[in-house]
Amino acid sequence: MTESSSVKSMLYEHLTSLDIEAVADKGLVAILPIGSIEIHGFHMLVGTDSITVHRIAALAAENGIHCSLSTLLRVCFRE
Numbered sequence: 001m002t003e004s005s006s007v008k009s010m011l012y013e014h015l016t017s018l019d020i021e022a023v024a025d026k027g028l029v030a031i032l033p034i035g036s037i038e039i040h041g042f043h044m045l046v047g048t049d050s051i052t053v054h055r056i057a058a059l060a061a062e063n064g065i066h067c068s069l070s071t072l073l074r075v076c077f078r079e
Contacts, residue, residue, distance in 0.1 A: 054070045
């Protein structure tokens with residue numbers, strides 16, 4: 001990580017609250033990945049969207065972008 005040796009990761013779930021405060025004090029932006037759990041048909045995982053956004057966030061973090069923990073938008077059930 002280039003901007004601070006005190007912050008150990010770009011993924012917020014790997015940081016303490018003090019680490020996140022240090023990032024916020026610098027005015028840096030973080031990505032908030034939002035996914036969902038929903039049915040995409042019987043052939044796909046219900047967590048496809050969540051898995052995808054979590055992986056995109058991990059790739060962004062590897063490239064120096066701060067990322068918050070992935071958040072679920074809603075849960076959909078088949079009626």
